[in-house]
Amino acid sequence: xxxxxxxxxxxxxxxxxxxxxxxxxxxxxxxxxxxxxxxxxxxxxxxxxxxxxxxxxxxxxxxxxxxxxxxxxxxxxxxxxxxxxxxxxxxxxxxxxxxxxxxxxxxxxxxxxxxxxxxxxxxxxxxxxxxxxxxxxxxxxxxxxxxxxxxxxxxxxxxx
Amino acid sequence: xxxxxxxxxxxxxxxxxxxxxxxxxxxxxxxxxxxxxxxxxxxxxxxxxxxxxxxxxxxxxxxxxxxxxxxxxxxxxxxxxxxxxxxxxxxxxxxxxxxxxxxxxxxxxxxxxxxxxxxxxxxxxxxxxxxxxxxxxxxxxxxxxxxxxxxxxxxxxxxxxxxxxxxxxxxxxxxxxxxxxxxxxxxxxxxxxxxxxxxxxxxxxxxxxxxxxxxxxxxxxxxxxxxxxxxxxxxxxxxxxxxxxxxxxxxxxxxxxxxxxxxxxxxxxxxxxxxxxxxxxxxxxxxxxxxxxxxxxxxxxxxxxxxxxxxxxxxxxxxxxxxxxxxxxxxxxxxxxxxxxxxxxxxxxxxxxxxxxxxxxxxxxxxxxxxxxxxxxxxxxxxxxxxxxxxxxxxxxxxxxxxxxxxxxxxxxxxxxxx
Numbered sequence: 228x229x230x231x232x233x234x235x236x237x238x239x240x241x242x243x244x245x246x247x248x249x250x251x252x253x254x255x256x257x258x259x260x261x262x263x264x265x266x267x268x269x270x271x272x273x274x275x276x277x278x279x280x281x282x283x284x285x286x287x288x289x290x291x292x293x294x295x296x297x298x299x300x301x302x303x304x305x306x307x308x309x310x311x312x313x314x315x316x317x318x319x320x321x322x323x324x325x326x327x328x329x330x331x332x333x334x335x336x337x338x339x340x341x342x343x344x345x346x347x348x349x350x351x352x353x354x355x356x357x358x359x360x361x362x363x364x365x366x367x368x369x370x371x372x373x374x375x376x377x378x379x380x381x382x383x384x385x386x387x
Numbered sequence: 388x389x390x391x392x393x394x395x396x397x398x399x400x401x402x403x404x405x406x407x408x409x410x411x412x413x414x415x416x417x418x419x420x421x422x423x424x425x426x427x428x429x430x431x432x433x434x435x436x437x438x439x440x441x442x443x444x445x446x447x448x449x450x451x452x453x454x455x456x457x458x459x460x461x462x463x464x465x466x467x468x469x470x471x472x473x474x475x476x477x478x479x480x481x482x483x484x485x486x487x488x489x490x491x492x493x494x495x496x497x498x499x500x501x502x503x504x505x506x507x508x509x510x511x512x513x514x515x516x517x518x519x520x521x522x523x524x525x526x527x528x529x530x531x532x533x534x535x536x537x538x539x540x541x542x543x544x545x546x547x548x549x550x551x552x553x554x555x556x557x558x559x560x561x562x563x564x565x566x567x568x569x570x571x572x573x574x575x576x577x578x579x580x581x582x583x584x585x586x587x588x589x590x591x592x593x594x595x596x597x598x599x600x601x602x603x604x605x606x607x608x609x610x611x612x613x614x615x616x617x618x619x620x621x622x623x624x625x626x627x628x629x630x631x632x633x634x635x636x637x638x639x640x641x642x643x644x645x646x647x648x649x650x651x652x653x654x655x656x657x658x659x660x661x662x663x664x665x666x667x668x669x670x671x672x673x674x675x676x677x678x679x680x681x682x683x684x685x686x687x688x689x690x691x692x693x694x695x696x697x698x699x700x701x702x703x704x705x706x707x708x709x710x711x712x713x714x715x716x717x718x719x720x721x722x723x724x725x726x727x728x729x730x731x732x733x734x735x736x737x738x739x740x741x742x743x744x745x746x747x748x749x750x751x752x753x754x755x756x757x758x759x760x761x762x763x764x765x766x767x768x769x770x771x772x773x774x775x776x777x778x779x780x781x782x783x784x785x786x787x788x789x790x791x792x793x794x795x796x797x798x799x800x801x802x803x804x805x806x
Contacts, residue, residue, distance in 0.1 A: 321527035
């Protein structure tokens with residue numbers, strides 16, 4: 228499975244409070260949450276993001292709260308993948324569980340700039356920078372996680 | 388190769404003789420927890436799973452505490468939704484307004500976690516129960532839904548960092564100062580994906596409340612869980628609060644650790660975390676002149692009775708500085724009642740402090756203490772991210788109840804030793 232999109236780039240420790248602030252958590256509707264996605268770090272994000280665009284960030288992306296609203300908001304905003312040097316543990320787990328592909332790849336993070344057009348192959352972990360004509364190799368998902376993602380998340384995986 | 392405390396608990400719950408770091412396992416759960424923000428999403432997911440009932444009606448706890456007592460109509464609708472789910476599924480541990488508290492203060496108080504348990508909670512500070520020698524970790528709503536249905540969760544077995552504590556904390560140094568010191572030392576991702584194991588003879592100088600505070604903030608170093616060796620202090624608490632059977636796990640002598648830190652508690656100073664990350668710490672001696680507008684004492688981190696006692700001792704017979712809005716919110720109804728009976732509430736009110744019912748409200752900028760643009764707060768809570776307590780241009784300084792109470796009196800971040 229491949230996706231191509233434009234890159235929105237952020238720094239270290241992007242926390243769940245800035246991805247979706249607590250003041251908007253009195254709903255669990257993903258489309259409602261998506262309206263405020265990234266609002267406290269980039270208020271123009273939701274105006275500019277298009278379907279399949281990609282977030283690239285430095286280390287410890289998604290630190291803080293366990294709120295699944297954070298990956299839900301990102302997914303509902305149309306983002307096809309998040310690439311970071313490292314992810315906070317609960318965010319990582321939540322993303323896998325809801326079927327939002329995320330990849331750890333320090334090389335890609337160092338070389339990709341905001342606005343670059345990139346293609347991501349989730350199965351192989353291959354990231355192609357179409358703007359700069361470079362490729363970077365992320366660790367592909369372990370088989371266990373590939374199964375979860377292919378079923379679009381944990382719920383479909385364990386559904387009776 | 389030997390196993391850490393966490394690895395032993397996970398192996399036992401996975402039905403395996405041994406596990407190693409990095410291994411994926413499926414473990415049985417002793418408790419599945421959620422609150423009023425995360426449970427509505429979990430209920431949505433649970434409904435998709437086509438399970439008629441939950442795996443065990445007594446092993447699920449739902450605590451509406453974040454926007455509760457409800458701050459607006461949407462929050463009230465969310466709570467109604469989970470209240471109806473709890474009723475329909477006959478969930479025994481649904482705690483309503485009037486009996487509820489801040490979940491991580493309430494769950495141990497109700498005796499729902501004991502040593503050796505495996506607990507998941509759809510709240511990142513679920514790691515609090517590591518203070519009791521349990522494996523407990525924060526997860527999201529989908530994991531909560533799956534846990535409620537199957538009584539199991541998948542885990543990647545973590546490696547560990549060992550913190551060997553020695554010495555006795557001096558003066559006003561408390562559990563909060565210990566964990567802020569550690570987070571400042573290793574960073575907000577210093578324990579990413581790992582366990583933080585707390586051992587050593589210094590433990591005997593840390594009360595169970597200190598340990599709850601330390602384990603609570605393991606997530607602020609990115610950890611999967613924090614866990615304390617079980618000793619007499621733990622067992623005394625367990626005996627007073629629970630009739631559940633428990634198992635004490637100790638790390639093997641040849642357990643492998645990624646890193647080992649020796650920390651002499653007697654050398655620590657009251658510590659403050661500056662905006663906007665918990666690892667941005669300075670000792671009280673390095674703080675400088677920081678004027679504040681609000682003080683918040685409470686939360687799942689520091690809203691226990693011993694926290695309120697320390698604050699009351701400092702505030703007794705004095706008045707908070709005019710213009711410094713000071714809010715105390717006890718962790719549970721029981722803590723509130725104990726504080727009332729001990730005369731602490733009277734001390735607070737006479738000092739000009741507003742005392743709130745238990746709620747997570749101010750901690751996450753939910754309600755009951757939101758900051759305006761440019762305002763600063765000293766809070767005993769656990770996070771000081773951008774916009775955490777209100778406006779994106781407000782600032783939160785994390786500190787112990789002693790430092791927070793002293794700061795309320797002076798209007799500046801203050802060393803309680805200097806009062």
